[in-house]
C-alpha cells in the first residue's frame with residue numbers, strides 16, 4: 001500500500017524534546033506540516049529550525065500548557081485555523097512526579113493527572129470536531145508500559161497512563177464510523193531526558209528485564225507512530241501497541 005503523507009497536517013504535543021521532537025522530525029521528513037505544542041517556545045523554535053534544516057516543511061510553534069483546559073482548547077483551535085485543518089493528532093506531552101504512595105503530595109498527584117490525562121482529554125476534544133467534519137483522522141496517544149504493569153513509586157503516572165488506555169478505547173468506539181482511528185502507543189524504557197534522572201545501576205536493572213536487552217530510543221517510538229498515522233494502519237483502532245523490547249507481553 002502506498003502511503004502519501006505529504007501535505008497532511010499534524011499536532012504533536014510535547015514536541016520540544018525527547019520522543020515528541022523525534023515524532024515531529026519523522027513526520028516532517030514525510031512532508032507532514034507539524035504544529036509543535038509545548039510550554040517552551042524557544043525549544044519549539046529550535047525543533048522547527050531542525051525540521052527546516054532537514055528539508056521539511058515549515059512547522060508552526062504553539063506555546064501552551066496542555067493541563068490548562070481553556071488554553072489547550074484555544075491553542076488547538078488557533079492552530080487548525082492557521083494550518084487549514086488537522087489530519088493527525090499525537091498526544092505525547094507528559095510528566096512524572098514520582099514518590100511512594102504514602103509520601104505522595106496532593107500536588108504531585110494533581111499535576112501528573114492534569115498533564116498526562118486531562119491534557120489528553122482537552123487537546124483531543126478540540127481536535128476531534130474538525131476530524132468529524134472531515135470524516136477522517138488519526139489520533140495516537142503516548143501511554144506507557146507502566147499504565148499496563150504498574151510501577152512502585154509511580155501510582156500517579158500509572159493511573160494517568162492507564163486512564164489513557166480506557167480513554168483511547170472509548171473514543172475509538174465513538175468515532176470509528178467516521179473513519180477516525182484512535183490508538184495508544186505504550187513505550188517501555190526509552191532513553192530520553194525523562195529517564196536520564198535514573199542512575200546507571202537502576203538503568204542496568206531495567207535493561208535486565210527487557211528481552212531485547214537494551215533501552216528503547218525515541219526513534220523506536222516515532223516509527224510506530226508514523227505507522228499508526230499511515231494508510232497502512234487504516235483498519236487498526238482502539239489498540240495499545242507496546243514498544244517495550246518485550247518487557248511486557
Ligand SMILES: NC(=O)c1ccc[n+]([C@@H]2O[C@H](COP(=O)([O-])OP(=O)(O)OC[C@H]3O[C@@H](n4cnc5c(N)ncnc54)[C@H](O)[C@@H]3O)[C@@H](O)[C@H]2O)c1
Nearest residue numbers: 014016017018019065066092093094144187189190192194
Ligand atoms: N522516556 C520513557 O521511558 C517513556 C516511557 C513511556 C512513556 N513515555 C511517555 O512519552 C512521552 C514523552 O516522554 P519523553 O521521554 O520524551 O519525556 P520528556 O520529558 O523528554 O518530554 C516531555 C515533553 O512533554 C512536554 N510537556 C510536559 N508537560 C507539559 C505541559 N503541561 N504542557 C505542554 N507540554 C508539556 C515537555 O515540554 C516535553 O516536550 C510522555 O507522555 C511520557 O510519559 C516515556
